[in-house]
Amino acid sequence: MTLQLPIFLQVGIALTALVLVGLLGHVRRRRALADFIGGKRATARLVRSNLYRLRLERALALGLGGIALSVAAAGPQWSHDPTPGPPVNRIIVAIDVSASMQASDARPTRLADAVSVAGTLVDAAGGHRVGLLLFAGTGYPLAPPTHDHEAIRFLLGGVTPTIASALDPGTLLSVGIQEAVALLEREETVDPVVTSVPPFPWLEVAEPDPETVGERVIVLIGDGETGENDERVSEAIAEAREAGVRIHAIGVGTPEGAGMIMPSGTYQLGGQVLDAMGVTGMSQLREPLLQEVASLGGGRYTHTRSEAQIEDLGEALADLGVSAQLDTDEDLPIWLRYDVPFVLGLAALMLLLMESALDLATWTRESSPARAGAR
Numbered sequence: 001m002t003l004q005l006p007i008f009l010q011v012g013i014a015l016t017a018l019v020l021v022g023l024l025g026h027v028r029r030r031r032a033l034a035d036f037i038g039g040k041r042a043t044a045r046l047v048r049s050n051l052y053r054l055r056l057e058r059a060l061a062l063g064l065g066g067i068a069l070s071v072a073a074a075g076p077q078w079s080h081d082p083t084p085g086p087p088v089n090r091i092i093v094a095i096d097v098s099a100s101m102q103a104s105d106a107r108p109t110r111l112a113d114a115v116s117v118a119g120t121l122v123d124a125a126g127g128h129r130v131g132l133l134l135f136a137g138t139g140y141p142l143a144p145p146t147h148d149h150e151a152i153r154f155l156l157g158g159v160t161p162t163i164a165s166a167l168d169p170g171t172l173l174s175v176g177i178q179e180a181v182a183l184l185e186r187e188e189t190v191d192p193v194v195t196s197v198p199p200f201p202w203l204e205v206a207e208p209d210p211e212t213v214g215e216r217v218i219v220l221i222g223d224g225e226t227g228e229n230d231e232r233v234s235e236a237i238a239e240a241r242e243a244g245v246r247i248h249a250i251g252v253g254t255p256e257g258a259g260m261i262m263p264s265g266t267y268q269l270g271g272q273v274l275d276a277m278g279v280t281g282m283s284q285l286r287e288p289l290l291q292e293v294a295s296l297g298g299g300r301y302t303h304t305r306s307e308a309q310i311e312d313l314g315e316a317l318a319d320l321g322v323s324a325q326l327d328t329d330e331d332l333p334i335w336l337r338y339d340v341p342f343v344l345g346l347a348a349l350m351l352l353l354m355e356s357a358l359d360l361a362t363w364t365r366e367s368s369p370a371r372a373g374a375r
Contacts, residue, residue, distance in 0.1 A: 004075030012070020016063060023059055058355055065351035072344035087214025089128040090145040091317060092180040093118045093152075096222030097163055098136040098171040100283035103223070105258035106304065114221040114252050115159045117304045121219060122152050124314030128214070131183055134159065137170045137227070139179025144186065170227040173220070173293070174236035177247065180218045181240050216245045217317065220293060221304075223253040224286030233289070237296045247297025248313060249290040252304045257284030 003009060034043045095114050106113035122130050129145035130152050142155050218240065226233065240247060260283055287303075294301035300316075302309035 002076070003071075006074055008073035008075075009070050012066060012073055016066030016070065019062055019066060020059060023062065061351045061355035065348040065355070068344045068348035068351065072341040072348065076340045076344070089214040089217055089317070090131070090184055091121075091125060091128055091217045091219060092131045092133055092145065092183055093121060094133040094135060094176050094180045094218055094220050095159065096136065096171055096176065096220075097134045097140075097159065098222075098225070099260055100171065100223055100225045101252070102161060102260045103253055103258040103283045104261070105254040105256065105285075106252055109161060110223055110252045111159070111161060111163075113304050114250075115156050117250060117252075117310055118219075118221060119153060119156055120310060121314050121317065122149050122156070124311075124318050125149065126318040128317065132156065133176070133180050133183055134163070135172075135176035135179060137172050137175065139175055139182075141179060141183045144183055171222065171225055172228055173222070173224075173226045173233045173289075174228060176220060176222075177218065177233075177236040177240055177293075180220075181243055181245050184216050184218075184245060185243070216243075217299070218245055218247045218297070219250065219313075219317075220247060220290075221250045221252060222290070223283065224251060224288075224290040224293075225283055226286075226289070230289060230292070233293065234296060237293060241296070241298060245297075246299050247293060248299035249294040249297070249301045250304060250310070250313075251285055251287050251290045251301070253283070253285035255285050255287060257282045259283075 034040070037043050095111075095118060097111060101109065101111040101114065103110050118132075127147070129147055130149060131145040132142040132152050132155050134140040134142060143152055146152070237247060291301045300313060302313055304310065
């Protein structure tokens, strides 16, 4: 057993010793009072309790109760080898925010559909870390992998149609993949344990156990339109696989395609997207490319309109590594399943209640002969 704050044990034992010393002084004063009254015979007639008796049971109850409280305040913990938990995966949700994502062949737009699916995956991620990346012709990392899924949902709420910029309308899938891998690697170089100077020199701050690192995963959500050749995309996927990153792909839109309308925003005029000939531009879902991305990336491909497949993907992300989790309630010894400070605090409370009940028991026992004689 180890103590997190041993100083409280020392303070508690000192206070308990003071209480016992005070109890000894109380016994001496009782005896002095008995001698003043007239000795044992006089006190037997005037007082129900025996003023000369040394209350060992009271001293024992107070002493054990004080020691139990002292040990509980010191933060005792059983010394044992920690049971490894399930691996914690790092998941980057990468969303295409280029102009083609403003097409209306998904309701209300491809971008809105992609954000909705991303929120579903975040909700299904369970205890894994989730990060967020937006990309078009360049990458825009918004959050590294974190357990704060509410923060990711908040950031997703800001991915509105006006986030698309006329200054960055094209898509480079290779850039999205590379930026997602870089975000995963930057997250792992940061020490998650934050140390601080304790307020007291004797106060030791326990460092949390490091997480068991699981898989690194990228979930790419887009329409597959890219302004580069497929070979460059394949090279980016190969680099990601060499870094140990798995890639899933989710398509949004339809092969038939639809026109695009750039939203109006600050310093940006909205309107239909036109090609070089002045004709309304059409954007189509390039599903074969996204399927190849998932195949080469070691993941799976699905489409936003398939709710069952999206649900299966969310469950696959959440269940990854859970089979390695041990049942701590069955593996740990029985004495390790209980909170030691709580048990000691409960024992101290029971001892103090027993000490309080001693006066009632003594009064009842010693007053019974008097009542019998009165009858």
